[in-house]
Amino acid sequence: MRTMRMVVMSMAMLLPAGLLPAMAQTKWDVTKTWHIGGEGSMDYLTVDPQTHRLFVPRGTHTMVIDADSGKVLGDIPGQKNAHGVAIVPSLGRGFITDGGGEGAIVIFDLKTYAVLGTLATVPDSDGIIYDAALGRILAVSGDKGVLMSFKPDIDPKSGKIDPQIELGGAPEFLASDGTGKIYINLEDKDVVAEVDLQTKKVIARWPVTPGGHPVGMALDKKTHRLFIGCRKPQKMIVMSTEDGKVLSDLPIGAGVDATAFEAGQAFASCRDGSLVVAGERSGKFEVEQIVKTSYGAKTLAIDPTSHKIYLPTMEFEELKPGAASGRPKAKPGSFMIVEVGRNATQ
Structure with missing residues (x-):
């Protein structure tokens, strides 16, 4: 019960009121934090x-x-x-x-x-x-x-x-279906460009509405679905690569930079310290869990053999009360890797 209360509190803090999904059993948690250090x-x-x-x-x-x-x-x-x-x-x-x-x-x-x-x-x-x-x-x-x-x-x-x-916009990240079709987020245009590598042309442009400023992208080749992390508004967009139709839009945290797909679940890592886990139930996508990671952990990679997720970040100085709005400054030499894995106790 204590664990469930903690999850509820985290979700309430990370998502706007009224957008909280139905509670799901906790499956993921921070398992390690490697303090690496080094500059850059x-x-x-x-x-x-x-x-x-x-x-x-x-x-x-x-x-x-x-x-x-x-x-x-x-x-x-x-x-x-x-x-x-x-x-x-x-x-x-x-x-x-x-x-x-x-x-x-x-x-x-x-x-x-x-x-x-x-x-x-x-x-x-x-x-x-x-x-x-x-x-x-x-x-x-x-x-x-x-x-x-x-x-x-x-x-x-x-x-x-x-x-x-030529793409006709500013690309951020991309995915390939293995047959010659490449999907690319054009952040400044709020669209996904579909490129035919054989003809070397953009053959379609699909709006990410109701999301905007798309950055992170992952592809499920089996179901022909893209999972797109958007910053303004803050959404994970689920899009069909067959026709560009938006199948679902899910609330995520602020400052998303990367998304991933693995074993039936989609993930969005956000600068605010949230890792959003989404899945599909009865044909409907929903947020299944929000893992509290660390501030700044906005990118991620998944090891498909160990089923662990790795997020790089740093320690950050706290903004002083009354300070102008902006991002906190990273502490020198504080670089670390946060590992997230399945919680075997659940």
């Missing part, structure tokens, strides 16, 4: 389910962390503003988008973490994924409004990416 910012992290390693961009460098122990295994230097990481275990390669300066994608060795080479891209190279079915690395640039692609076995010294695809 943080962005989208990536998990390698084969080795349980976390690849975490930290601005000018990318850390490699053992998800089982919290130990730092490596640190890949040489970035100006690292945003995301894609890995290709079959080739032993990883790829880091560097949005600083003229833009680049850094190629590194998955075993030694040595930099193999750097591909010239465009400024603000940001979201990046690997689609094994297509055999393509896919990345976007927010400032330039383009989708980039190339084969992962590209020459790391002299290789060039494929011709860029």
Whole structure:
């Protein structure tokens, strides 16, 4: 009963009145917090389910962390503003988008973490994924409004990416269905762009209304559904990739940056310290649980083999009473990883 009361209190604090879902049995909880330290910012992290390693961009460098122990295994230097990481275990390669300066994608060795080479891209190279079915690395640039692609076995010294695809907006993150259709959030246009990789054209634009400013995106390939994290208004939008129809909109916390889908549930990580867990019952989507994480834990990655969720964040200074509105300042050297797992006691 004590646990249930705590969940109710957390939900009441994190969601507006009148939007609370029917109570569901608690399934997820914070299980560990790794205090890592080190300097730099943080962005989208990536998990390698084969080795349980976390690849975490930290601005000018990318850390490699053992998800089982919290130990730092490596640190890949040489970035100006690292945003995301894609890995290709079959080739032993990883790829880091560097949005600083003229833009680049850094190629590194998955075993030694040595930099193999750097591909010239465009400024603000940001979201990046690997689609094994297509055999393509896919990345976007927010400032330039383009989708980039190339084969992962590209020459790391002299290789060039494929011709860029103009998107007509500022992309944030993306998903691929493995058949040649790419789905990309255009944050400034409040739409999802559907791109045909074969024709290299945007073939549809789907509004995320009643959400807005879409950032996080995840795809359930089995049911052809996108799960889109929106900031203004704060919503998780469930959208069909067959026709762009919005199937559901769910309330989430403030400052969402990432969404994920795993084993029938969708997740949205928010800066306010909430991890929203959503599921489908009798054809209807609903918020099943809200896990209290830590302030600033706005991105996430899920290990599909261990079924654990990892969220990077830092400790933050408290805003003084009467201070101008804004975000609290991060404490130097306070970087940490919050682990969320299934609660076996429930």
